[in-house]
Amino acid sequence: MPIAIWSDEYSVQIKDIDDQHRGLVVLINSLYDAMQAGKSREELGELLGSLVDHTEFHFHTEERLFRVIAYKGGPEHVAEHTRLIDQVHELQLNYESGQTVLTLEVMKFLRTWFTDHITGMDKRAARHLAGHGVR
Numbered sequence: 001m002p003i004a005i006w007s008d009e010y011s012v013q014i015k016d017i018d019d020q021h022r023g024l025v026v027l028i029n030s031l032y033d034a035m036q037a038g039k040s041r042e043e044l045g046e047l048l049g050s051l052v053d054h055t056e057f058h059f060h061t062e063e064r065l066f067r068v069i070a071y072k073g074g075p076e077h078v079a080e081h082t083r084l085i086d087q088v089h090e091l092q093l094n095y096e097s098g099q100t101v102l103t104l105e106v107m108k109f110l111r112t113w114f115t116d117h118i119t120g121m122d123k124r125a126a127r128h129l130a131g132h133g134v135r
């Protein structure tokens with residue numbers, strides 16, 4: 001059973017962003033499946049690393065689009081990205097140092113970390129992007 005399920009309510013109607021968001025859902029679920037299957041610390045650490053990498057790549061995609069249209073909400077959105085990436089970096093550091101183990105609670109945190117951002121700020125930004133012809 002996946003912990004995060006893609007739904008149309010998450011779509012921001014911009015293909016590249018939706019595709020990358022779907023990729024994040026896949027990675028969160030892979031991590032959850034591996035956790036449930038009792039995979040090794042090393043494997044879980046690698047999956048967590050992939051999630052961090054994809055998140056950074058994805059945020060850069062959005063931020064590049066914000067610069068293209070000189071989005072006024074850009075600075076606030078970028079600050080939120082920084083806060084979100086700091087949270088997963090902290091989780092990664094704590095995991096690697098053995099201070100944190102992956103639990104259902106941590107996975108629920110990651111799910112909310114993801115869905116809150118895309119249903120709030122990303123949808124708002126996407127409306128501006130669409131208004132500038134970004135599809």
Ligand SMILES: [Fe+2]
Pocket residue numbers: 062077081117121122
């Ligand atoms: Fe965003």
